[in-house]
Every structure is written in C-alpha cells, then in structure tokens.
Amino acid sequence: MTINFKDKVALITGGGGSLGRSHALLLAKLGAKIVINDKGGSVEGQGKSKSAADQTVDLIRNNGGQAIANYSSVESMEGALAMVDCAISEFGKLDIVINNAGILNDKSFKKQESSQWEDILNVHLTGSRNVTKAAWEHFLTQNYGRIVMTTSSTGLYGNFGQSNYGAAKMGVLGLMQCLKEEGQKHNIKINAIAPVAKSRMTESIMPPDIIELFEPKWVSPIVAYFCSEECAVNGECWAVGGGYVSRVAIVEGQGTVFDAKQELTADQISSQVNQITNLENAVPLENMQASAVKILTRLQNNF
Secondary structure (H helix, E strand, O other), rough: OOOOOOOOEEEEEEOHHHHHHHHHHHHHHOOOEEEEEEEOOOOOOOOOOHHHHHHHHHHHHOOEEEEEEEEOOOHHHHHHHHHHHHHHHHHHOOEEEEEOOOOOOOOOOOOOOHHHHHHHHHHHHHHHHHHHHHHHHHHHHOOOOOEEEEOHHHHHHHOOOOOHHHHHHHHHHHHHHHHHHHHHHHEEEEEEEEEEEOOOOOOOOOOOHHHHHOOOHHHHHHHHHHHHOOOOOOEEEEEEEEEEEEEEEEEEEEOOOOOOOOEEEEEEHOOOOOOOOOOOOOEOOOOHHHHHHHHHHHHHHOO
C-alpha cells in the first residue's frame, strides 16, 4: 500500500508558512492539487500580505505540482466560502480540508481584554467551523471528505497566559467529536493533531536548541495519513512532534456508585474522592450515548 493523493484536492488554511507549508508540500508531492489559503498577517493576526501564500504556491509549482493561492480570512463565512469556491472553480472539486490557520495573543486572564479573547476564538474555533462548514455540503454530496483539525496541548492540559488559546483549542475538539458523528455515514472522517513544531508561534516560547528538534516535517506525515483514503481512525486526536506520535483521549474512570435509597451528602463525596478520581481502568468513550450507557450500567443494581 502506498498512500497518494492523485485526483484529490486539498484546502490548507495558514498554508503560507511553517506547518501549513510543510503539509502543503508533502500532499503536493504525493499528488494532491492544493489551495493555499493565507491572509499573511502577523502572529497576532494584524495586517495582510500575499507573499506567504504565493511563496508556498511557487515552491509547489517549481517541484511540478499544482497549486493556487487564496488570501481570504477564516474569520468570516464569506472568506471560507471564497476558499472553497476557489478550489472548485480551479480544480473541479474539494476532498480535503486542513484547518491550520492560527494566531497568538497571550495575556494572563487578569489582564486579558475581551478583544484578545474574541480574536483568538474567531480564528481558531470559529475559523475552523467556517471553513469546514463551507466544505461540508460538497463532502456530503460526493460522499467523501477528510478534515484535519489543529488543537494544542494548551487546550488539552493548560498553560499560563493562554486561556483564550486553550479555550479555542479545546473547542476545536468538541466540534470534531460532533462532526465525527454527523459525517461518518457519508465517508467523512475528521481527526486532530496536537503538534509541537517550530513556527512563528512557538519560536518565542521555546528555547532555540529545543525548538530545532521539532521541525514541521515530523508532523506532516501524520496529517497526510489523516487525509488519506486509507485512514482507519475517526474522531481521534494525536499528539505529534519530533518523531513522537501518540493518541490523546478524554477518558472516564470507573468511579463509584452511592446508594440511591439514601440522601447523598457532601461528606460522602469527600470520603470517596480517591475512588472518584482513580483513573485505573479508565476508558475513552465513543460518544454521548456511550457515556449514558456506561452510567446506566454502573447504576443497574442501584434502583
């Protein structure tokens, strides 16, 4: 088996540099036609420039691939629709969406302005929704689609000064899990990466000798797998970087069951904290229904 993207069309947001450019170059090398979307703004999302997207397009074309640039913003539905229309008018269809566009505006929660909260959510969460929504109808019609979300360990585990970024990145996973349910019967698969990679956003927060170990080339093959017809997973998040690849999952422990015939008290909760928080034999759950079944199964002898 050799993964390739012959006759496939991919839209990559934030494709002008770092991770997005790496994803684009790899998919193009494997045969995909690429729409490189990049507004070309600063790390904080300010300004516009065509140069980043154009440079990636030139790199692909110089290597014999097919690519076009788009400079719309993911923050508006109009911009997202323009990207998808660009793909379809130029290449006739769209098969793959990689939601990679991102900005940073770190500030402690005490000092964070509402605008800094909104700007981050508009790009990372609403932007991912907009682009996916713009492509969704096409994926349903052709009974095929591959979507990659980009989350972060900040969303998964937390980091000082990044409450806006963390909230957006965890929201992306909630969106993914719901779309997994809606898309699976239409052969639409959606997965996420939590990457550690050298980029404009990480160069300022990681030591130079460490960041050099995390070139984007270590992340893009995982993205290529998620985008392929051969992808065997759906609704999963993988932590990736520097050659490390591991699934990340929200899991639920076995917990404890209190006697339903007696009134539950805060003191009882306090006495059972160790059992409640014990993650031995914890399991990931497929969806909300699986969670409900697990709870009812644990309660079956309690009524």
